[in-house]
Amino acid sequence: MNIEKKMRYNFSKRVWELTKKIPKGKVSTYKEIAKAIGTKAYRAIGNALKKNPYPIRIPCHRVVCSDGSLGGYKGKTNNKEKKRLLEKEGIKIEKNKINLKKYLYRF
């Protein structure tokens, strides 16, 4: 099996593993995760998370869009539950945007 294929093999799994590493009170973006994996599949990241709405083990509410907007949660865009969870962890959201300069976690 060549290297590229191997990289692709556990794509979704890698996404979940990285997502689990995001600490409480911080966020990451779909793009950052893609970069950490070494791919440009920003959209596929979103798809992978969507497919596994497992909020307990995988804090996908800590993954947002690179422009600071929230993205989706549990299958829906602009899910209020996501906003609520983030605020609960101490992240301030103004006009449905997050200040990434402040809260972005770098891998």
Added chain:
DNA sequence: TATTTGACCAAGA
């Protein structure tokens, strides 16, 4: 096998 679908991104007619 081929086409479509997204919880995306960056640039801007």
Added chain:
DNA sequence: ATCTTGGCCAAAT
């Protein structure tokens, strides 16, 4: 500050 457009790529159809 919004909205549109073209590009991206794994997964689902």
